[in-house]
Amino acid sequence: MNTRILAVDYEYLAPATLKEALSVLGEKEGVKILAGGTDLITMLKTGSDANMKYMLDVKRVPGLDYIRYDDGEKTLHIGPTATLSQIEKNDLVKEKYEALSEAISLMASVSVRNMATMAGNICNASPVADSVVPAICYGAVLTLASSRAERTIPLHEFFTGPLGLNARAADEMLTDIALPLPKPNTGAAFFKKARVKSDIAKNANRMRDIPIQKALIRFKTLLTAIWNGSIECIIPSIIIKKINAYALKNIAAFILGKIIPSHWYALRAI
Numbered sequence: 523m524n525t526r527i528l529a530v531d532y533e534y535l536a537p538a539t540l541k542e543a544l545s546v547l548g549e550k551e552g553v554k555i556l557a558g559g560t561d562l563i564t565m566l567k568t569g570s571d572a573n574m575k576y577m578l579d580v581k582r583v584p585g586l587d588y589i590r591y592d593d594g595e596k597t598l599h600i601g602p603t604a605t606l607s608q609i610e611k612n613d614l615v616k617e618k619y620e621a622l623s624e625a626i627s628l629m630a631s632v633s634v635r636n637m638a639t640m641a642g643n644i645c646n647a648s649p650v651a652d653s654v655v656p657a658i659c660y661g662a663v664l665t666l667a668s669s670r671a672e673r674t675i676p677l678h679e680f681f682t683g684p685l686g687l688n689a690r691a692a693d694e695m696l697t698d699i700a701l702p703l704p705k706p707n708t709g710a711a712f713f714k715k716a717r718v719k720s721d722i723a724k725n726a727n728r729m730r731d732i733p734i735q736k737a738l739i740r741f742k743t744l745l746t747a748i749w750n751g752s753i754e755c756i757i758p759s760i761i762i763k764k765i766n767a768y769a770l771k772n773i774a775a776f777i778l779g780k781i782i783p784s785h786w787y788a789l790r791a792i
């Protein structure tokens with residue numbers, strides 16, 4: 523794998539505008555979008571993306587690397603070529619979406635984060651994609667654009683299968699990631715269970731809209747919150763809505779024992 527040889531013969535395309543990129547996607551078959559390339563190039567080296575005929579480099583399209591907050595919508599928008607480093611260091615992300623900033627800081631290495639994008643992390647649709655867990659927790663909505671139309675889809679509906687399958691059509695590109703401002707008195711925290719920091723996650727949990735103090739006062743409230751879906755557990759690519767008693771007990775113990783003590787401030791308990 524550690525070679526400069528790509529096991530695929532392909533044509534490299536560098537569109538100057540988003541419109542141009544979308545028409546390439548609409549007109550040609552076998553197009554693969556290149557953002558940071560940290561997943562795609564690895565796959566090309568191993569030959570696991572052998573059907574690619576065109577590499578569409580969207581990193582050079584101006585204006586797609588934005589991170590901006592829309593005060594009217596009360597929503598943060600992240601562009602498809604904004605790098606993980608840009609997102610991680612953004613002041614608003616650090617302040618209001620700290621679980622995302624934290625998750626990204628635990629991904630790979632600085633050099634990978636300087637290249638890689640959140641859009642690539644989402645579209646690669648790995649079951650252990652680290653930025654996906656907090657993004658689902660914050661209620662992220664994706665915009666998928668093609669030369670035919672534009673549509674939005676909640677991130678938690680985007681993944682359609684365990685092997686990197688997703689709801690994106692071949693002529694669509696992810697053009698925006700929208701993160702609504704978290705509700706008052708709610709908080710989120712990210713905890714990555716892995717051998718070393720740069721490892722892929724072994725387990726990721728998310729917490730949403732749970733009155734933390736109540737949960738602490740009554741262990742049973744926490745169990746109920748997990749049971750009824752206020753806290754959902756994401757275990758590689760499966761969002762578990764109903765879980766068995768054994769998993770429930772383990773997740774509750776993990777949240778109480780690890781996440782809450784180490785992330786109390788991030789959880790912004792009421």
Ligand SMILES: Cc1cc2nc3c(=O)[nH]c(=O)nc-3n(C[C@H](O)[C@H](O)[C@H](O)COP(=O)(O)OP(=O)(O)OC[C@H]3O[C@@H](n4cnc5c(N)ncnc54)[C@H](O)[C@@H]3O)c2cc1C
Nearest residue numbers: 555557558559560561562629630639642643645651652696
């Ligand atoms: C050493 C190393 C360590 C890593 N560690 C981690 C880790 O700890 N956690 C983790 O989650 N990941 C990790 N990764 C995986 C990878 O870095 C991330 O998934 C990264 O965010 C991918 O982004 P990218 O911009 O490089 O995507 P690319 O490789 O450019 O693209 C990935 C896929 O998404 C598609 N794509 C990209 N942008 C779009 C778009 N706008 N619309 C539609 N499709 C698109 C591409 O066609 C491709 O199929 C690691 C990778 C490496 C090489």
